[in-house]
Amino acid sequence: MKMDANQHPTFEEWLAAIDELLWRGGTGLAHHNDLPDQPWRDWYDERLRPIRAANRALKREGADRF
Numbered sequence: 001m002k003m004d005a006n007q008h009p010t011f012e013e014w015l016a017a018i019d020e021l022l023w024r025g026g027t028g029l030a031h032h033n034d035l036p037d038q039p040w041r042d043w044y045d046e047r048l049r050p051i052r053a054a055n056r057a058l059k060r061e062g063a064d065r066f
Contacts, residue, residue: 003049011041011044014044014050015032015040015044018050019031019032021050021051022054032057035058038053040053
C-alpha cells in the first residue's frame with residue numbers, strides 16, 4: 001500500500017518510522033541498518049508506507065513479517 005497524497009514525510013522521517021516498527025515489532029532489530037542493504041530510497045520514492053517497506057526488507061532476509 002502506498003502513502004496517501006497528503007502524507008509527505010522526509011526520507012529521514014520515513015526511515016525513523018521503519019526503525020520504530022523494527023524496534024517495537026519484536027524483530028530483535030533496532031535499526032534499518034541492522035539489515036543487509038535494502039533499496040530504502042527506491043521504496044521511499046515509490047511512496048511505500050513504512051510498514052510495507054519494513055515487511056519487504058524482512059521478507060527478503062527470510063524473516064517473519066509484522
